Amino acid sequence: MNTIKIAVTGGPSGGKTTLIEALQKEMGKTVSVVPESASILYRGGFPRIKSRNGLIHGQKAIYYTQKELEDLIFVEHKPKLMVCDRGSMDALAYWPEDPQSFFELIQSTPEREYARYDWVVHLDTAATENYDSMNPIRTESPTEAIALNQRILDAWAQHPRRIRINQRKDFLSKMAAAHGVIQAIMNGESVEQIRKTFE
Structure with a gap:
């Protein structure tokens, strides 16, 4: 059985955590989740310093943590679906x-990093009026979050199977669309079909 590996990414307050938690509840042991490396590191005490050196060392630590988590979860579980809370190319946004x-x-290389993920699902940052600033790991203002969202889009622009979930009339509609994308991927639909339906 081949594992389908999806990077769920996007700007802050886009709904990544909500989507991933919903998938875990619905799919149970069928899905294995790779947690967000940045959250593991920063909540564990890794210094969050926004100087040049701080960003370089921080992103290097996040990259290798992410890679080892992905490799470990794959060899231990070999799941039908592997969902990564962010992917390695997110580093370019920082x-x-x-x-x-x-x-x-x-x-x-960019090509090797893209090849680590079969699909990329990008959830756009919430509109300013719906932006959630309660997450203690989240340090960006709504304006900064929108700019970061664009940099993440740019980082993944050349991935052949990236699906973008933009704003909907409300958060539940956005989550329904994101969930529909995951189901379509699991059902073997093509990237063209999925984009036509959900983008």
Whole structure:
């Protein structure tokens, strides 16, 4: 059985956590979740410093934590569906230098990082009036979050199977669309079919 690996990404307050928790409840052991590496590190005491050196060391730590978590969960569980709370290319949205220096540091390429994920589901940041600033790990203002959302979109722009879930009339409609995308992926629909239905 082949594992379908999906990176769920997007700007702050986009609904990633809500979607992933709903998938876990619905699908049970069919799905294995790779938790967000940044949350693990920062909640565990890793210094969150926004200087150039702080960003470089922080993103390097996040990248390797993410990679090891993905590898461990795959070899231990070999699930039908593997959902990653963010993916390795998210680092480019925070990287303070030329993107090429990031790939040189991790000894990889954009193509190799894209190939780690069969699909990418991007949930746009919530509109300003619906922005959730209660998460203690979240430090961005609504304006900063919108800019970060765009940088994440740019980082994943060349992935051949990226689906973007933009704003809907309300949050529940957005979650229904995101859930529909996951189900369509599991049902073997093509990227063209899914984009036509949900984007």
